[in-house]
Amino acid sequence: MSNSRGKIIVVGAGIAGLSTAWALTRRGYKVEVFEQGPIPNPRASSYDEHRITRHAYGTLEGYGYLMPRAFRMYEQLFQDIGARHILPGSVVYFLRDPVDWYEPVSRTMTALGKAFHEIPLAEVPDRFPMIETEGLTQVVETEEGGMLFPIRILTDLTVWLGNNGVVFHSDARVGDVDPEAGTIVANGQTHRADRIVICAGAWVNKITPLVEDVVVPSRQAVMYLTPPAEYVEVWKTAPVMIDLGTDSGTYTLPPKNGTRLKIGDHVFTRSGDADGDRIASDADLARLNRAARLAYKDFDRYRVIEKKVCFYTVTRDPSEEFQVKPWGEKVWVVSACSGHGFKLGPLIGDGVAAAIAGEMSDEDAVRLTAGRMSLEEARALEGA
Template sequence: MPGPRGTVIVVGAGIAGLSTAWALERRGFQVSVFEQGPIPNPRATSYDDHRITRHAYGAHEGYAYLMPEAFAVYDRMFKETGTDHFDRSKVIYFLREEVGWYEPTVRSLTRMGSGFRDIPLTEVGERFPMVQTEGLTRAVETDEGGMLFPIRILTDLVIHLGNRGVRFHADSRVEEVDPEAGRVVANGREYRADHVVIAAGAWVNTLTPLLADTVVASRQAVMYLAPPPELARAWAAAPVLIDMGVDSGTYTLPPRRGTRLKIGDHVFTRAGDADGDRLATDDDVARLESAARLGYRDFDRYQVLERKICFYTVTRDDSERFAVRPWGRRAWVVSACSGHGFKLGPLVGDSVAAAIAGERAAEETIAKLAGLLDLAAPVPAPAA
């Protein structure tokens, strides 16, 4: 039987799709989720051991001002699913060149009342013995952040949603979407609903032309490592570390709650086929390995446990804005761009569900999720 608010088909079972399904079901919609592989899908962008979340966003101040609400939505989700998969910690930023990060970060953190402070460079070597201190110009400690554990979050969401009556269609590759009729064709079979939400990650452009000029799939490499034994204890106690150098730029998540040490970079390839393999080649990791050697002492002594490829949807320009838009009379398209999707996924899903439910105008939703907030306006309070 349809839910009291109507029916919705969600295409994609990553964090954006499952969060949208969660937010819609809470509002009384009957929801069906279609995924081209298993649920959760190991090939999905969202599927990973751990991901960073934080309040400091540099020049992307609009996203910084979304983070208190994003944290609050995650808290609400964890309360409903029964387990908190967020390891709260400080996030440390190491600056080596001027990259336009410090001034807007100080401005946004100050406005939000989020704590931060400089770390004297003379203390960095003792506090973080793994870090290459040569060339550092500044070290900044921020209070709000930590690590999310995606595989566990996705799995809990699937169990919770299934228990709430959400219908899952695994191994169902969507071939066609009609945004005017609310019609979806998957594995040659037709389905209809009052609304359709496309949250297909790096496959979004195969289902709709709406974002073709805005976003593109990007093949990205990460590495999982075992540190030298003498640094194992330091890494186990370390917070999230982000190197802001032009050549050395990396983000590093320490081993926590049974995960491995992980390192990646934020340089987008804007190339590759999301249907391709997930095995990183020497060429895939060449830039990452070079950056890691500049950021960490004796990096060649770290053992590589896995080199992995994931695919993000990223903007064709450098704006890194989310692209969330209505399509036709009955559809929405969600592209949580440029590596920021997981930390903001539940907020994106809740915002799209609010628009579908008539709680918020489409234009307001689009502007909010693109980080286009009025910087002169008061910082939004977290949602209740």
């Protein structure tokens, strides 16, 4: 790779930052990545054992339309790093309250040509004996989803980037950014580039005021568990499961490919400071424990292996749109919202890189990453 097109600084080494560095490096840019901790950083929201990937996005249909491209971008990344860190499988949704979910999902999945079907409630106890059936109103299984393995992806991507000339600055906390001059200050030293991309996750508002009126950090609780003995085998073959109850909202990833059973809170706190600890307190876990008891039988008999906190940025309103936009003459700000960032990381990074390279207008890059494109527009962009 020639690295002759200019120098780009990327702030942040989570999936958004590393994916952007990957997309820019593939286009021939010289890239330097600044990260406030080690690379990969265990404190980063991206650093996790497994994450969900799927096509069903409820009322956020624009993101559903982007998912075929997101899957293809991951396959391109896997080809580059030489490892395919994904386990394909279905995702099953358990609805317990009236929610505006099935109709838009039915429309999106049909338009994409992706299979989905309802599971009769009478079949749930035999197929999912760990599920609490009280209150269930509908169960829907969607195909062509599965799990991504973030720690493995971040580690191999870091190696690939280093082998392809990317310069890493670990333990380098960025303070001042000048969006007109194209400079950053990290650990008291000034660095200059042709363009800068800020991918700082839940720390974004500490670096730029651009999106502070739109996004807020959200402190989220997760638990890693060992199930009761009678459920061990069924969990080994379980799909990804999402509970959409008003009080029971959770997401659960089964223990596969060397990972642990994980359950997380599906309701955003929209509170907390990203510089805070990652230790889950009783207060952090209170809602998750209540929700899990409504979703799973015998939940009090599950043994907690680890309880922790992660941080996302979440829109202050319910839109959950990613905030990706230019700032001044030389900076792009990338704020992946609501925990959806990992599955879309390479697509978003490629969109920003395409805008910097002049392959896509800034306006289209913003609309793409905000999920505002129709299916026809998304397909047209794919063929451009």
